[in-house]
Amino acid sequence: MSTLLVFIIVIAIGAAAYFIGRQRAASRGDGGVKAHSLPHYHGWWAFLLSTLPALLFIVIWTAGSSVYLERKAISELPVHNESSVIASQGLELGMISGIARGLDRLTEVERQNLPQTFAELRPLLSGKGVALATEGQDFMIPIALEWNKNAKAAVNMGAFITIALALGGAIFGLSGITARRRARNNVERIILGALLAASTIAILTTIGIVLSMLFQTVTFFQSVSPTSFLFGTVWDPRFAAAGSGGSQGQFGLIPLLAGTLYIAFVAMLFAVPVGLFAAIYMAEYASRGVRSVVKPLLEVLAGIPTIVYGFFALVTVGPFLRDLSAALSGGYAFIQAQSVLTAGIVMGVMLVPFVSSLSDDIITAVPRSLRDGSLGLGSTQSETIRRVVLPAALPGIVGALLLTASRAIGETMIVVLAAGVAANLNINPFDAMTTITVKIVNQLTGDLEFNSPQTLVAFALGLTLFFITLAMNIFALYIVRKYREQYE
């Protein structure tokens, strides 16, 4: 019996319990006692009683039985001899479960006279649409047969218990319907539990991020020392060729960090003046009409996916800067198409709306009375802005800029396409540099082996990135929050 079918049956039992429960509660006319809960709450409570335990059980049962089957198969595996083609236990297990799945598709007759060698079994199974690797061994077949038998027994037993649980829950729920039953409170308690569970997903995500990266990073540090990662100035990971454990690359973070910060710096150099002045103009000078047109237009820039910016940098800005530099110097293009400058400018354009809309909110939050006071003393509007409004808004603006900078540091697609892949350590903005995010993408695309330092270094990089941006965000949010309290 498949899990899906069991699921459908459980839901059907639950639905039946709901309708019967509602019906019963509505038609019960015991002696004029005012019912505590509306009929449909009785129905829902019966539904929850019958479905929740059953579904919880089948989830646990499925997970538990697969672990049990694997354990059992491992215990039956023959002791490893060196001539074995397959090195790892995991692969053997995978093959056995593959065979076991394949056996399900055989007819009764075929199963009766099952071939005893893998070489004969393989074409038979591949005829049923189960492709197996060629390295299978004969000893796997009896284990797979055993697996198959046990798996079937487990599924059947699980299905039986689940349905029994559902029926029991339904009967229990339906039997206790009285006027006094506090069905509504019970249902609401479950709803509250579900709401609480949903809100913890955010925490679980964070824990998941930190733990998963921490775990891989620790594995990485077993083969590369933390100091040579954090303070190394050479990035040369070599290739993660399968089996060639000998080639040891160098994993220096410094060139990547330098590139990341440099590009973010160029981007901020572009985005801060443009965004800030745009925000000031829109908050202080622009008429309602101009504002209602310009503000959404600038925000369109924020809605454009970063891959589009990357493409723009790759096919338009990069070649333009290269040709421009060639024209300026008379032939020699001193700006490369993929360079810090290209990536920085395009990223700056992307950041302009962030700076402008965040600063706009903060500037408008400065109370009218401060402006009126300054204007009343005879200062011009720009003097008011520079000497009164901006200093008052400064903490908020700094927070906004920090948030923007953390976005610049974590930005990926623009730099992947526009900054280049060479891990140089230089200060010439016209050359290519690379960033942490680019290297994460480079190390993790293509075929990967999960235990080579070439792959694991990406998680160490990710963790570094996560902590840098986290620190900036927490600091920024702290500043913004603190500032907001001043005027409220």
Add this chain to the structure above:
Amino acid sequence: MTDATLISASAPARPARRDIGLKRRYAAERRFRLYGIAAIAVGLFFLVALLFSVFSNGYTAFWQTEVNLAIKLDPKIIDPDNARATNPNVLLTANYPLLARNALAEKLGVSMSDKVALRELGKLFSDGVRGQLRELVISNPALIGTTQNLWVLTGADIDSAFKGQIDLSVDQARRKVSDVQVGWMNRLKEEGVMAQRFNTGLFTFGASSRPETSGLGVALIGSLYMMLIVLFLSLPIGVAASIYLEEYAKKNRLTDIIEVNINNLAAVPSIVFGLLGLAVFINFFHLPRSASLVGGLVLTLMTLPTIIIATRAALRAVPPSIRAAALGIGASRTQMVFHHVLPLAAPGILTGTIIGLAHALGETAPLLLIGMVAFVANTPVTPLDPATALPVQIYMWANEAERAFVERTSGAIIVLLLFLAVMNITAIILRRRFERRW
């Protein structure tokens, strides 16, 4: 009288007006204003430049040059040994491009013995004709022996030349189409046999190494699956979390941690979510790589904070009087939330959700890490099949060197931007239409 004399007498005695640098200050004021206008102009300039660059490169991608050929499905070429009844592979492996070449040679009067010309001729149409004819013949083997009038894709270089994107004045050794080919092309064009037709392939084809036969089919389906998964997971979870935080949670340590957490998650770089997906969903739970299910889960986690923040704002905008009224006539807290507050906050929640979805649709970086940068030629059926996504397809095409791929990439970007525009405009309309000020 005395007053008047007094005034006129004292007037010249008044001290000269103090120089407070008004001129300078007004100039500074004007400069300051100008900076603001310049800043806005720079922003708008880049917006226009970006859109212009994409649209001018990409609008031609929606038309593709095709040539109409009367192709004779010659049994001597398709099945020389007459073995198709016994061996089904014959129809799969037959030399279909030869049929198209012969049809073209006949049309242009190229002799069958002129090998050089025939080779040039072979580059005129796309190798995609192989799949086209194969499908036709396999679905209906009775067609073998007949002559079919078909529109066949031209090669990418011919397509570029036809659209005028290749400079034909350069020496023919330095461009990808030869003079002979250009001559044929012009002849076919005059006869009306070669023309630009709407490029349906852009929306249906999967991955291909040839620009003219590669399309967004797989990417569109992958993106659709992912959007559905994001919608069905992040909307209920996000709304439930916001309801808890906004309506039930007491102000305590746990609530504070959750709040700070959500705000931080909203600012975590998207690529970190990709690492999470790789480590948890693929490495730990052994879900298949490149599957839209994993992509959807990763994007769900990424979108959740956005939706939670928007939903909480929408819930907060519902005035407390509504809550008080509901509680006052005897509703329980849960009834008050679900029967009264939530319906009133629904437009705001919907707007936030659409914006979150639009954000997820354009996200690329996390999908690269979970292996959605795959060469997927077959249309995915379930969310567990390998697929790509719209922005990832753009990334993959952007890395291709050929000129025709730049056109395709820009075309794909236009498609993506149109989707985003539709979603955002819907959100704006919803907000305008249903927003309530209390």
